[in-house]
Amino acid sequence: MAPALLEDGIQTTAPQFPVHNSAPETPSHVALQPLCQIITPIGMLGYGFDAELTKDALRAMASVSTPTAVILDSGSTDSGPAKLALGEMTCPRSAYERDLRSLLSISHEFDVPVLVSSAGGDGTNAHVDELIDIIKEVSSELGNESYNFKTLAIYSDVPKSTVVDSLKAGRIVGCGLSVPKLNMSDIEDAVTIVAQMGPEPFLDAMVAEPDFDIIIGGRSYDPSPYIAFAIHYAKQLQETLTDLQVGGFTHMGKIMECGALCATPKSHSSMATVYLDGTFDIKPLAASSVCTPASVAAHTLYEKSRPDILIGPGGGLDLTRTQYDALPDGKSVRVKGGNFIWAKDENMAYTVKLEAAKLKGYRTMFMGGIRDPILIRQMDAVLERVQAYVAHVNSNFEGQYEVGFHVYGKDGIMGALEPGDASYMPREIFIVGEVMANTQEIATIIASTARVACVHGSYPEQRGTGGNLAMGIGGKLEMELGPCAEFCIYHLMSIEDGTEGARQISGPVEQSSGLNLFSWTIQQIGKAKPKPPVDDHESTGAISATKQAAGHSFTKHQKFSINSRLLTLADIAPVIRSKNSGPYDITLDVIFSSLPVYEIVKSSNLLSKSLIEKLYNLRGDEIIWCGFFDQAMAFKATIPRKRQVSRKGDDGKLVRSLDFAISGGYMETDVHASQQYVGLLELALTEDVKTAIAHLLARGMA
Template sequence: MASNANVGNGLEPLCRIITPIGMLGYGFDEFEIKYALESSIQSGIPAAIILDSGSTDSGPAKLALGTMTCPRASYERDLRKLVATIIKYRFPVLIGSAGGDGSNAHVKELVDLVKEILASSEYNSTQLKVIAIYSDIDCDLVLERLEAGGISGCGPCVPHLTAEDVKASKTIVGQMGPEPYIRAMASHPDFDIIIGGRSYDPAPYVAFSAYHAFNQRHGQILSLDSRTLGGFTHMGKIMECGGLCATPKSPSCQATIYRDGTFDVRPLMPGALCSPTTVAAHTLYEKSRPDRLYGPGGYIDLSASTYTTLSDKCSVRVTGTTFHSSKGSGDCYTVKLESAKIIGYRTMFMGSFIDPILISQLHSLLHGVKSYVTQQHSHISEKWEIGFHTYGYDEANKTAYMGNIFVVAEAVAETQATATSIASTARVACIHGPYEGQKATSGNFGFGLGGKGEIEAGPCAEFSIYHLMELEEEEEDAFEINQQDKRAKKHLFSFEALLIGVGDRVQRCSSRLHNNFTSTPGDMFPQLTPDDAWPNTAEVPFILPHTVGEAAKVIRSKNAGPYEITFDIIFNNKETYDYVRNTGLLQTDLIAKLYNLSVDDIVYCGFFDQALAFKATIPRTRNGKPVASGGFMEDDVHGSQRYLPLMNLRLDIMG
């Protein structure tokens, strides 16, 4: 489709994507995306609103217990805004990984919410076509592929999958690529909303771009040029987080995609700016390594990607990313399987110790508490465990940092009753347990927060499947439910189209339908050209740093899937980056020492020139043993509180 925009350099606009927030259910400001929607109408470029809705970041509970990431009311609020936007602007909406885990049940839950919205008095004269794409995977198929050797861990830290793990898993989802979305759009080009099951985060973004590259028909995703598909995927990886690539972070973001895979990214929050460094740095986020990002069917290579500031001073143009397919290298197409299981029931209690005499013997006291609980439950045959989170304890000096120690205890057992008995007995022992030199005899432990002694937390979940399954030919695609094409039934995923509501269908967007906007195309879609005069980063002047924290404008830790934690250090400017790199301090052996690991355990360690950054990725461990995020004794499910040893690291120790 021709565009009114003058983009220069011979680039042909393909489509535009607007993301109002990085996660459906978090809430968004519809006025923040208003001008992006209006300019998209005037430009004549096909456009869509696309949002992610899922992640394993918050732990295993959704898959094991059937809960959603956000309350139902939060999804209803955001979907109501999206329905209003569809009616006003006539753009389609695509949502990936419904409800957080993308299970069939949560796809249907969001479809039900759309039904309720369209049945309300505000919208009861409107009809929308909604496509639901399903991603649940049959347990028997997983067992069959496991027995045939077609399943492996998604990364070096993931344990070997067993048949017992599979059988204990309540719901198994497959992380689909763009193929099911393309199939659904081609089958129903007049769709208004797609609610997708568990999806690779960039998948709906890639699919919408590819669908228009195929001239709004079905096509094979791997028929696209490597740079084109690489650009689409890279764009999706950035956009699925909203405007996280901007400074300050913007909830909303816009991408203009060109036919050759080049794309422009622009934050929509007033005052937010993208720079080449901030956009390049986004490929560090939540990933094991920054130069290769793996997904269904292959990976993108960012080693030759380039980032250029545009003349509006807030947009960045990205090009040069390439996609490498697993089939192209002779390997199978794989999809990631995700699931979780219930390992027992959990009860908690919390409170504080203030006596410095007790605090100096804290470990001894808690050991005595565990011994007392064991003695009092010697008649119990079921398995149980108890652990203590302690906050404010100075391990080196056996004292409290701020005068008291806060303790959260967790008990897990095969039944809720036993877990509560374990926790209650431990709480009593914390209150009345003896210790050497005791003077305060009325009670050791301050408790009663929220009016509770014990808090029954219910089932305790644990990740059971985070593995790659090899697919047979064409299984990555989807078939339409109730269609007669038996050949298509070999596809792994499925979809159905539903007409919801009564009254007139909403027409697809056309600039002829919107002639009441006062802004001209030139106002709302200015010429965007590379601006070599504009600095690539808002650089901080070079001052010799004493610590890594002083040298960095961003330093963070984050989960990279359930089994890894990754660290990103983005330096203040190139001089600082070069200085720290040349010290030779940030090496694999140092990361291993800081986090009590062996050098062989380190998943990745290296510098990333494009973002002036350093990255290291390690296994997630607890008490020296590999674990998955969430589950029993988790206290940092995002892994976002692990960066302090790096932040405090002195750079002058080499001198």
């Protein structure tokens, strides 16, 4: 069996997914043929958006007959596993009602389709139906009597039996080196299992019903609806598409699904003009934001394990030859050169990512502040004694539990990975005690015991005997947090060729052996009479050609003043950030705005794999990806999530260790991993780098 691809850019087995550097380019003298236009009002449905920006953009497009759509993503594992385990949505239902009310109004007024993927955050069938119900409710409201939307719903839940059969057949692997091997108990414990669909299910539904108004999709690979919309119209002009065309459509979707995060300053709304050859122009709608070649290229790194090859359903997006050119309007950037490498062409299976979560227990927390400097100096030892006391008092207790502490002001966010001076003593600290047990009652009993130990425990040189903890915030001593969820499936499943699309069903969602993994339904929603069916070509009109705008050199970037003091990495790099790359990994980005400065750093030993090992207490074989990416003038490293864990040793004493962790679970401190970059921020520049950059500054070249 061919090795399966990992969505985050890593393979479970050698060889590495190939990079094809010989992708053909469109000759520069060939005029670009507009294919479609896409507006994304916000990077996540439910977050709220400025509808007037979208309407203004659509009014400006009125004179152009190019097919246009409004497309939004609605899902992510960013916020943790609770959605999949508890059936919750990312945002309150009222937030989806607000956003869908605006979108339906826009769709009706401008006669543009609206596509939403990963409904409700996790994309379960239940949340697809929930958004469909909202559309029905809004369409029946007073004043909306003229609404009638041909609405398609695409479903992505996967029966456990399908996953069991695939596991037994050896068709499932972990999505990343940090993901443990899937076992039967993971499948049994999963509440709902979803599969990330590629563009094929969207495309199947579009082809069957080309005059659709609304599509609500289940769990999806983020760019899938964008890719499908572009392919849908490209297929009307060209029966066979090239890898560069599909690569361009995929690259466009990868950028657009985040709204205008690729702009500077980042904003919410963006639009893309897509051309038949895969080239696309992207710009923010906000007047205060612009896209630059640097900001768009840098977005390639965002949340990705690696910047050069982005793996998704059906293959990989090769970005090693991409080009980014500023356009004369001062807001837009033209992008080309993305190339799609099909898994089947490399004798690899088509894979979909499975996601699921389980209920692991129940949590109770307590919190309070400490100002006593005598106590703060020995905080670690005191908390160890608290844990020992809790274990002793409850030694005959039959329930299972875990106790942990977040010490904010000292190392509450990064824990054992904190890069600061270990001898630093803060003036005050804030403690959050977190207990997980197999019942809520047990969690609260243990939390109460731990809180009492924190309040009244003794310690050397103690002066304040009235109590150690300033507590009772919000009038609460212990706070019951309810069920604790944890990801249990984040794996790739190989599927048979030809089953990656979706089949139309007329009743309840069912899964039958040998059929497509995904399915879709159609319904008319609204009181008005449905629009008469029209030929798809007639509805979109002729696709006109426009003049190709002259591009500018990629070396034009947003301005960033190099700090002449030249002490730390923050003095020479405008972006130093961290972000989760799936639930198991963290990715670190350092992005430069000056090519000469970037070349100096790249040729030095300032940023390297060995540095990442040292900063984050890792072994070399634990680093998932590390290197430089010239297109964005960036350094990137992707590492596994780790968390300090205390366990009882054979001698009964507590033993601390760094273990692999999963985002959003017990003892979570940074679910987005957005605060894990500080070690790089404060990294001291080496003398050779200081000297070389000082010479650049003296010559005005930095």
